Amino acid sequence: MSATKILWGQILTVFVIVLVTTWGATEWVAWRLAFQPELGVPWFRLFGFPFYLPPAFFWWWYGYDAYAPSIFIEGAYIAASGGFISVAVAIGMSVWRAREAKKVETYGSARWAETEEVKAAGLLGPDGVVLGRHRHDYLRHDGPEHVLCFAPTRSGKGVGLVVPSLLTWPGSAIVHDIKGENWQLTAGFRARHGRVLLFDPTNPNSTAYNPLLEVRRGEWEVRDVQNIADILVDPVINTDRRTYHMELRSTPSTYMASVSWQYPQDQLIALRRQNAEAQATQPVATGIDLARVNFRYDVSGDRAPWRPLRAFDDGRQVFIEFPRGIGQGEMPPLFVVGAEGDTSELVNYRVRGNYMIVDRLFAAAELRFGAGKTQKRVRISRTDGRPAS
Numbered sequence: 001m002s003a004t005k006i007l008w009g010q011i012l013t014v015f016v017i018v019l020v021t022t023w024g025a026t027e028w029v030a031w032r033l034a035f036q037p038e039l040g041v042p043w044f045r046l047f048g049f050p051f052y053l054p055p056a057f058f059w060w061w062y063g064y065d066a067y068a069p070s071i072f073i074e075g076a077y078i079a080a081s082g083g084f085i086s087v088a089v090a091i092g093m094s095v096w097r098a099r100e101a102k103k104v105e106t107y108g109s110a111r112w113a114e115t116e117e118v119k120a121a122g123l124l125g126p127d128g129v130v131l132g133r134h135r136h137d138y139l140r141h142d143g144p145e146h147v148l149c150f151a152p153t154r155s156g157k158g159v160g161l162v163v164p165s166l167l168t169w170p171g172s173a174i175v176h177d178i179k180g181e182n183w184q185l186t187a188g189f190r191a192r193h194g195r196v197l198l199f200d201p202t203n204p205n206s207t208a209y210n211p212l213l214e215v216r217r218g219e220w221e222v223r224d225v226q227n228i229a230d231i232l233v234d235p236v237i238n239t240d241r242r243t244y245h246m247e248l249r250s251t252p253s254t255y256m257a258s259v260s261w262q263y264p265q266d267q268l269i270a271l272r273r274q275n276a277e278a279q280a281t282q283p284v285a286t287g288i289d290l291a292r293v294n295f296r297y298d299v300s301g302d303r304a305p306w307r308p309l310r311a312f313d314d315g316r317q318v319f320i321e322f323p324r325g326i327g328q329g330e331m332p333p334l335f336v337v338g339a340e341g342d343t344s345e346l347v348n349y350r351v352r353g354n355y356m357i358v359d360r361l362f363a364a365a366e367l368r369f370g371a372g373k374t375q376k377r378v379r380i381s382r383t384d385g386r387p388a389s
Helices: 003-032 056-064 069-103 115-120 157-168 181-191 221-232 264-281 324-328
Strands: 044-046 049-051 129-134 137-141 236-238 243-245 297-301 310-313 318-321 334-337 344-346 350-352 355-358 364-369 376-382
Touching: 003 056, 003 069, 056 069, 129 157, 157 181, 297 310
Parallel strands: none
Antiparallel strands: 044 049, 129 137, 236 243, 297 376, 310 318, 318 355, 334 344, 334 364, 350 355, 364 376
């Protein structure tokens, strides 16, 4: 039984004890009073014996205590005994629950193995990789399975598992020892029982050999060189974009000094950026005679976000300058107003940056955007150098 179920059973047991003792007090008082009719109608009868509601004792005690006080005192003792019994049972079940907590399976069934289970697993043998200690014996694994020890840095993996295994392992071993600590601690002892080699290309005391001496001349020559190249050169290249797994092949004729990558998408983005920069540096228009530039236009009308800043012409074209943010929204169309002011004509124009270029002159024109009551109008009127009327 799990610890959680014991807790609910403890609550239910206490409730049942209180109910039984209270009901017992009720039936005892009713029997002592000879089941008088004044006690009320029984709840039910079983084999001719009347049973009343469990809390009826307290109602009778309140109403008839003066007629038989000694009998109600007896019933009170019986009801009160339920409290003491409940406390004793609750304490006993709590102790039981504390013992069962050692085998709780709330988070799974994993637990520490007992001695018999350790022996059955064969971890108390004299040989094998040292895993730890169980009481006064060492835990060893001497089988074909892999052993993985995963723990934080400086937590004792080397001195607790690796070094004891190297000092007791009778067979050959290949140790990947980056720091050199295992070599310093165990090489001298292992050298007494066999040959120990240190391979560290950056250490002058390292064991050295020429891998090219292993190349077999003849039909296996190219394949052997490829194997040596795979060992000495990492065929995996990591870039900021992706990882490349390369296959190196050696041939008698070809030679490659370097390898590079080009990404067409990056080239396209660079070309677009250069084009945008070139367009930004181009003038609004060419062939303008500065001596003929006339700032003789008045801008009036609604205060729209796209309201032009100014307008000017060079005698043949009209340039309307808008705010810098006009490129992020919509530019309103331009209508040239007739002489009477009642007719309008939609005019073709070109846009360069935040400038609208009209290839003709006009006396008055309107920029219109929207429809109905929400329509915005801005009028551009030529003043010929005179103040606007």
